[in-house]
Amino acid sequence: MSHEIEEPHGAAEYPPGEEEGSVGQRLLGYGVGLGLAILLTATSFFVISTDIFWLPSIPVAIIVLAIAQMGVHVVFFLHITTGADNTNNVMALAFGILIVLLVVGGSLWIMANLDHNMVPMDQLMQMQR
Amino acid sequence: MTAATLAHDELYQKRIRTGFGFWLFILSDMVIFSCLFAAHAVLATRTAGGPSGAELFDLTNVAFETAFLLASSFTCGLASIAAAERNRFWFQIAMAVTCVLGLAFLALEIREFAGMIERGAGPTRSAFLSSFYALVGCHGVHVFAGILWLLTMMAQVQAKGFRPDIQRRNLCFALFWHALDIIWVAIFSIVYLLGVAL
Numbered sequence: 001m002s003h004e005i006e007e008p009h010g011a012a013e014y015p016p017g018e019e020e021g022s023v024g025q026r027l028l029g030y031g032v033g034l035g036l037a038i039l040l041t042a043t044s045f046f047v048i049s050t051d052i053f054w055l056p057s058i059p060v061a062i063i064v065l066a067i068a069q070m071g072v073h074v075v076f077f078l079h080i081t082t083g084a085d086n087t088n089n090v091m092a093l094a095f096g097i098l099i100v101l102l103v104v105g106g107s108l109w110i111m112a113n114l115d116h117n118m119v120p121m122d123q124l125m126q127m128q129r
Numbered sequence: 130m131t132a133a134t135l136a137h138d139e140l141y142q143k144r145i146r147t148g149f150g151f152w153l154f155i156l157s158d159m160v161i162f163s164c165l166f167a168a169h170a171v172l173a174t175r176t177a178g179g180p181s182g183a184e185l186f187d188l189t190n191v192a193f194e195t196a197f198l199l200a201s202s203f204t205c206g207l208a209s210i211a212a213a214e215r216n217r218f219w220f221q222i223a224m225a226v227t228c229v230l231g232l233a234f235l236a237l238e239i240r241e242f243a244g245m246i247e248r249g250a251g252p253t254r255s256a257f258l259s260s261f262y263a264l265v266g267c268h269g270v271h272v273f274a275g276i277l278w279l280l281t282m283m284a285q286v287q288a289k290g291f292r293p294d295i296q297r298r299n300l301c302f303a304l305f306w307h308a309l310d311i312i313w314v315a316i317f318s319i320v321y322l323l324g325v326a327l
Contacts, residue, residue, distance in 0.1 A: 018180035021212060030206040037199055041314075045192055048322045058326050066318035070311050077202055077307040080152075089152055100163040107167035 033076025042067040140293050144300065151301040155308045158271075162312050165267055169260040169320060177255035182324025185250055187241070191321045194237045195313065198272075201230035202310040209303045215291045224283050227306070231276045238269050265320065268312055275306055 045051070046066045047058060074080050080089050119127070173182070208223035242262070245251070250261040282302050285295050 018316055023214060026210050027207075030210075032201055033206075034199070034203045041195055041199065041317075044318060044322055045188065048188070048326055055236075059323055062318050062322050062326070066314055069314045073202070073307060073311045073314065077206055077310070078304060092149070092153055092156055099160050103160065103163045104167045104170065108170055111171040125163055 029076055033072055035068055036072045036076070040065050040072065044069075144293070147297045148300055148304070149306055155304055158308070159312070162264075162267070162315075165260070165264040166315065166319065172256040172260040173324065175256040177257075179255040179258065180248070180250050181257070182261075183326075185245055185248075186321050186325050188321065188325060190241055191317055194234050195317050197230045197234040197237070198310050198313050199233070199256070201227045202307055204230065205303055205306045210297070211289060212286075212296060212299045212313075214320055217286060217290070220286060221283060228276060228279050228283075231272055231279070234271060234313045235272055235276070237267070238272075242266075261320065265316060268309070268316055270288055271309055272314075275309055278302055278305065280307055 044062055047053060047061050053061070074093070080086060080093055110115070142196055204223050204227045206225060208220055211217075211220035211223055246260075250258055252259050279302065282295075285298065289295055
């Protein structure tokens with residue numbers, strides 16, 4: 001008996017990181033992912049290194065490009081897609097993103113608020129004298 | 130259904146469970162990183178009179194680190210294809226290239242840290258630098274652990290071949306390595322590029 005793992009036909013789901021298709025198709029998948037990632041990375045570095053863009057728009061552009069590149073990595077390298085065979089992985093990812101947004105957004109919001117309400121440091125030193 | 134098909138089905142189900150479990154671990158690791166990111170975002174401008182990101186960061190160095198890590202993610206994908214095809218030769222080649230690229234990334238990062246500490250910008254200098262070393266250093270430690278795991282997988286495939294349990298470990302390793310690259314995307318965008326722009 002061989003120890004090959006045959007993918008059963010009509011399997012309900014796939015593990016994350018698994019991809020179907022011939023070797024050529026899979027190579028093409030990683031190649032497309034690499035190309036898109038290089039394009040997005042190069043754009044990010046270009047946006048920072050030139051001064052042709054309106055300054056306040058740069059942080060937004062960098063963050064949008066970063067999120068797009070993470071999406072490319074998730075789809076082309078991790079193979080977490082929205083297909084019906086991938087529901088558990090996507091649900092876990094959605095929960096992870098929710099927690100990350102709560103932690104980062106909540107920290108920034110609360111700390112900015114505290115900072116805003118705090119007496120400036122030099123005045124605080126004066127009061128303690 | 131024959132006994133053999135049942136055994137295959139069982140192994141396949143186990144592979145799905147292992148992958149899903151490891152995916153949950155990666156997501157929890159991302160939550161840990163999000164806490165470090167939140168701390169860095171809050172403290173990024175608190176330089177206590179010390180050097181700021183714009184004075185310290187060398188974007189050429191960061192571009193090379195990014196290129197090495199992205200290329201290693203690609204070769205790790207090639208290793209996954211070779212593992213699925215049970216081609217030991219190309220698996221070992223792709224893993225070796227991944228290892229070299231990972232080591233090149235670590236070497237650049239260690240050189241950068243050493244250069245900064247030499248200029249008096251160590252983790253004790255300011256809150257900004259403490260959060261910087263905690264975040265980027267934590268990623269570097271992950272890459273180091275990933276390289277140790279990578280070498281283990283090369284040895285295991287060489288000694289034991291593509292057994293189902295080894296293949297499950299390969300799957301987990303690939304997930305781990307790709308996840309490290311995703312975290313690096315956030316680091317070079319938020320810490321370095323925005324650190325220079327601010």
